[in-house]
Amino acid sequence: MSTKSFQDLIKEVHDIGICQECGGCVSFCSSAEYNIIGFKDQYSPPVYINEDKCLECGICYYICPQTHILDDDLNKTYKFSDYSSMPIGYYEDIYSCQATDEEFLEYGTDGGVVNSIINYLIEKKMINGAIVSRTDAPFSREATFADNKPDLIRSSGTKLDISPHLDEIQKFSTYTHSIPELNHYKFKKLAVVGTPCQLYTIRCMQDLGVTPSENVEICLGLFCYENFFFEKSQIKKFEKDFNIKFSDIVKINIKEDVIFRLKSEGTGEKIIHIPFNHLKEYMRPACNACDDFTNIFADISFGGLGSPDKYTTVIPRTEKGKSILSQVINAGIINCLDLDSNKKDKMTELISQFSQSKIKRKEDFMKNII
Ligand SMILES: Cc1cc2nc3c(=O)[nH]c(=O)nc-3n(C[C@H](O)[C@H](O)[C@H](O)COP(=O)(O)OP(=O)(O)OC[C@H]3O[C@@H](n4cnc5c(N)ncnc54)[C@H](O)[C@@H]3O)c2cc1C
Ligand code: SF4
Ligand code: SF4
Ligand code: SF4
Numbered sequence: 001m002s003t004k005s006f007q008d009l010i011k012e013v014h015d016i017g018i019c020q021e022c023g024g025c026v027s028f029c030s031s032a033e034y035n036i037i038g039f040k041d042q043y044s045p046p047v048y049i050n051e052d053k054c055l056e057c058g059i060c061y062y063i064c065p066q067t068h069i070l071d072d073d074l075n076k077t078y079k080f081s082d083y084s085s086m087p088i089g090y091y092e093d094i095y096s097c098q099a100t101d102e103e104f105l106e107y108g109t110d111g112g113v114v115n116s117i118i119n120y121l122i123e124k125k126m127i128n129g130a131i132v133s134r135t136d137a138p139f140s141r142e143a144t145f146a147d148n149k150p151d152l153i154r155s156s157g158t159k160l161d162i163s164p165h166l167d168e169i170q171k172f173s174t175y176t177h178s179i180p181e182l183n184h185y186k187f188k189k190l191a192v193v194g195t196p197c198q199l200y201t202i203r204c205m206q207d208l209g210v211t212p213s214e215n216v217e218i219c220l221g222l223f224c225y226e227n228f229f230f231e232k233s234q235i236k237k238f239e240k241d242f243n244i245k246f247s248d249i250v251k252i253n254i255k256e257d258v259i260f261r262l263k264s265e266g267t268g269e270k271i272i273h274i275p276f277n278h279l280k281e282y283m284r285p286a287c288n289a290c291d292d293f294t295n296i297f298a299d300i301s302f303g304g305l306g307s308p309d310k311y312t313t314v315i316p317r318t319e320k321g322k323s324i325l326s327q328v329i330n331a332g333i334i335n336c337l338d339l340d341s342n343k344k345d346k347m348t349e350l351i352s353q354f355s356q357s358k359i360k361r362k363e364d365f366m367k368n369i370i
Contacts, residue, residue: 004061005054006037013066016369018289019045023179024201025060028210032183042177043229063204065197066289070204077207078297078317083359087352088315089296092322094344095314096307096337097329103149109157109253110304111312113334114220117300117324118191119149120333126324127217130191133176143178145185157251174252175227175284186212195224196292203297218320221298223305223313223351225254225276225358226287234282242274255304256350288365293355300325305354306347311337313347 006025013019026037026046034053037046037060048054062069075081079090097113099105104112104119118130129147132155146152179198182190192202199221205213230238239245244260250269251261257275264270295301299321306313314336316322328334339347 003056004058005056006048006060007051007054008061009064009067010048013064014045018066018286018369020065020197020286020290021045021175021177021284022065022195022197022201023177024063024065024198024204027180027183028059028063028201028205028213030057030059030210031055039177039180059208059210062208063201063210065200065204070207073207074200074203074297078203080296083291083355086296087355087359088294088348089292089301089317091301091315091317093316094306094339094347095316095325096311096339096347097314097334098311098336099334100332103153104156105310107153107156108312109251110302110307111310111334112156113312113314114193114222114302115152115156116333117220117328118146118193119152120328120331121191121218121324122147126189127191128188129185130193130220131178131181131185132193133178141174141176143176143181145181157253175229182212182215186215188215189217190215191218191220192216193220193222194295195222195227196295196297197224197290199295199298200292218300218324219298221295221301223254223294223301223303223354224290225293225354226279226283228279228282229284230282238282242272242278244272253304255306256354289362289369291359291362293358294351303351306350308337313351 009025023039026039029036031053034050036048036050036053038049039046061067080086097111099108099112099116101116104116108115121127122129129145132144132146132152133141134144134155135141144155146155178192178194179201199219202213202216202219206216235246244262248262249260250263253259257273258279260272260274262270262272294303294315299318301315301317303313314325316325329336
């Protein structure tokens with residue numbers, strides 16, 4: 001394999017508009033202490049900062065989710081063959097679960113399962129904490145470390161006591177730069193919650209044995225059809241098109257469409273469903289070039305799709321994922337619906353449809369840029 005460098009990522013990934021801004025290259029650069037590459041701002045791909053110090057080692061190139069260099073290794077480790085035979089990756093079972101803790105359930109995105117599991121792992125000292133994402137406005141989140149229940153509740157789906165200062169904000173993104181956060185917790189055992197692009201880069205680093213990926217004890221993967229990005233000028237259009245005031249958004253759920261829960265005078269809560277294809281102009285462009293919907297390399301994947309309101313769809317994949325899931329079920333941390341095989345088949349069929357639609361979207365997009 002010829003030696004590659006960040007320069008090749010610029011040519012092959014950035015210049016054709018498919019950088020997912022996952023931050024893997026920045027976090028795992030072999031010479032991170034020299035600040036060779038970095039994000040100039042959090043809404044565009046990373047750039048060279050000190051190019052003359054680049055070792056041309058190629059690490060950034062190998063772990064990028066858009067170069068697919070290590071796919072064969074990962075497929076073998078995570079028992080994945082191809083999307084046509086496994087549209088939702090390798091799994092043996094699928095569940096619909098809910099937190100038994102009232103606060104995790106109330107503030108959780110769906111069933112509050114992800115944060116309940118993290119809390120259990122912290123209490124049992126299986127991890128020191130987790131890289132999660134805290135809401136600071138309806139469409140803006142920030143990566144953060146949580147090692148206790150109050151911090152996890154603050155990182156749950158519902159916006160708590162934060163009033164968004166919309167006038168001060170120029171851009172919004174639903175995407176969180178979680179991976180660079182790993183570098184701040186080098187000596188801790190971590191869980192990481194992430195989108196498929198983020199967990200892919202961690203798995204590549206683990207495959208190559210590069211620091212600090214060995215600290216990641218468990219990868220908790222979110223389903224992800226796409227993420228959204230708003231310029232300030234688009235906010236007014238969005239509000240007008242969908243008759244939604246940003247400041248009224250209490251919660252966002254993603255299932256077959258995007259569900260906005262709004263504060264509403266008198267009636268309590270108003271719910272608006274918007275199909276994905278109506279939100280195209282707000283989608284992060286690089287999400288077009290992504291084909292993993294269900295986070296096929298996670299230890300356990302989680303989504304809203306397929307489960308009733310206030311329940312999370314849970315797909316354990318690895319031995320570690322399966323063991324942790326059975327521990328939290330046995331400990332009464334989460335309850336799972338008693339689904340018969342017919343119901344499970346329907347869930348997997350629906351999730352497969354979304355996976356296939358994402359794969360097709362990538363195929364169509366790539367045809368136009370290559
Ligand atoms: C950007 C995004 C897109 C998604 N797209 C889909 C989809 O298309 N279809 C679908 O079925 N489900 C999707 N999900 C997953 C779904 O919204 C829920 O996160 C999932 O069902 C878990 O719910 P829960 O109540 O069990 O999680 P909770 O217990 O509420 O925990 C959620 C965890 O996710 C973390 N988190 C929140 N936002 C981010 C982020 N941007 N990056 C990294 N971590 C984050 C939180 O900090 C928390 O630790 C998406 C989630 C996100 C964040
Ligand atoms: S997709 Fe991730 S690893 Fe690849 S260039 Fe973009 S930020 Fe770096
Ligand atoms: S030193 Fe290696 S990992 Fe860092 S930018 Fe250069 S090629 Fe990429
Ligand atoms: S669709 Fe999700 S996983 Fe794919 S690039 Fe966008 S944010 Fe990352």
